[in-house]
Amino acid sequence: MxxxxxxxxxxxxxxxxxxxxxxxxxxxxxxxxxxxxxxxxxxxxxxxxxxxxxxxxxxxxxxxxxxxxxxxxxxxxxxxxxxxxxxxxxxxxxxxxxxxxxxxxxxxxxxxxxxxxxxxxxxxxxxxxxxxxxxxxxxxxLKLRGVKAAYNRETAKIFYKSIWPRWQHWTSDLSQDLTEVVARHVIAHVHDALLVAGGDATHPEETYFVPPMKDRLDTGDLVDYDGRKWIVVSPRCDLANQGKVKTILLAACEDISAQWNTLVASTSNSSKEKVKKLIQHDGSLKQHFLLPMRDVSSAPQGPWMVQFDDICALPAAQALTNLVPLRFASLSPMFVPSLVERFGGYFSRIGTPGFSSD
Structure with missing residues (x-):
């Protein structure tokens, strides 16, 4: 060799x-x-x-x-x-x-x-x-080997500083199996440590779980329904408790791939500024930008602008059953709060009456 x-x-x-x-x-x-x-x-x-x-x-x-x-x-x-x-x-x-x-x-x-x-x-x-x-x-x-090395490196850091000191008391209680609890704690630490190490910057693929991980409908699920792309915007607590609500809300996803691809292919400063503006929801309160992705067949999808003024309300019994097999991706937990916050902010705005000079 x-x-x-x-x-x-x-x-x-x-x-x-x-x-x-x-x-x-x-x-x-x-x-x-x-x-x-x-x-x-x-x-x-x-x-x-x-x-x-x-x-x-x-x-x-x-x-x-x-x-x-x-x-x-x-x-x-x-x-x-x-x-x-x-x-x-x-x-x-x-x-x-x-x-x-x-x-x-x-x-x-x-x-x-x-x-x-x-x-x-x-x-x-x-x-x-x-x-x-x-x-x-x-x-x-080789990249997977590097992933394992990075995971082990960050795990070692938090194991000696935080996990071992904090959990040695609890793990001595043999009446509970805390293996998965400790695993979740470790993974949460490692995720944040790697995010900080990367300068709080993420790759577009990190935005999604493909295919969705949960076997039930969840906030942030992307679905192909009635010939259009939609994203579930109902609160997670409503979806987790079947029978709690009568209606599930979906927001339409407008495909902006043509505009996006043209801009990212350009090297001009004006195009770069327009890309930045799109990522910031194109300056509009009524929409939310979603990064491009590849589906389970590696076909490119998106990006999209979620349209908060284009809402579909489905009976909960229908949505919780029929939409599950129509999902093609779901937002990862890191990106769901931003979607929900902006959606709530759009509908909670009060506004003021128009001014008349008469």
Whole structure:
């Protein structure tokens, strides 16, 4: 390996000795030219699901390549699809690249994986497709490694200064399982620490959860309804308690992508000033700017101006049921308060009568 080549750590789950020998030869060939290929590969192997899970506890992997036919725990190869079990475990437990490399593509239970990013490859097409997949996703894997490092760094800072001193008393009470409580506390600290470290600036994609995380309608959910884009502006407390209100409010989202794309493509100072003005809601109290995003299919969407003077009121029973499958994104908690505050401010304004000179 040359000093200029990065290293990817790969877990290979395969039960056939002959195939593993082929894997070693293919990886050795790749590594012999790692500088030109762009990365060096280190790997660990397992023939069983349990063995693979143990390796996950001992190593940090960037990606896993999983066969579907694996040995049973008594060491006997069987006509099974245990690889599906391990893939589901990876998708549920660890953020990393996952590829299924199998001679039985029809046995790949892709619906149960819960992620379209799990690649399924046919062994008959050779190893090149695996190396191409690693090459295409290398930057994502490396960024994810950086995310983990940043998270651990900030966690360490607040763990010794705040979390440990404050929680050691509470965690001694064995009558309560506070694992998730402490986890939320840590994550809240880390989020704010990273935001401060970034100069309180965010990327547009941080504005949204795609797809929405909650299985119920929530304030800030974006929906495709009746041929238009809308955002839910009813208060969160009304949505969390079914039966509390009879009506759910949606505000129309006006697509301003044509204007936005023209302005951001320009390098003129006047265009830059217009972009700044748009982000500040174009100076209007009756609207609210939403940044552009990419939907679950990576298609660009928005940006939008939410129109507070263009409201749709739906019966709560209808909205809470029918709108849930029509959602394509939701505002992250950091951006919901601004929407709600501006919406409330628009409707709470009193105004004054017009002046007559007669």
């Amino acid at each position: 040359t000093s200029s080549a990065v290293t990817l750590k790969i877990l290979i789950v395969e039960d056939e000795d002959s195939k593993m020998n082929e894997w070693r030869d293919a990886i050795d060939s790749h590594n012999a030219d790692s500088e030109a290929k762009g990365f060096f590969i280190e790997f660990e192997t397992s023939k069983t699901v349990n063995g693979a899970k143990e390796l996950l506890d001992l190593h940090r992997f960037d990606a896993a390549v999983v066969d579907l036919r694996l040995q049973t725990e008594v060491g006997v190869a069987a006509n099974n699809s245990d690889g599906n079990i391990f893939v589901r475990h990876l998708v549920a437990a660890l953020p990393m690249g996952v590829a299924v490399y199998t001679g039985q593509r029809v046995d790949a239970d892709t619906k149960s994986y819960g992620s379209p990013q799990v690649e399924v490859m046919d062994k008959g097409d050779g190893f090149d497709q695996v190396f191409s997949w690693l090459t295409r996703n290398k930057d994502i894997f």
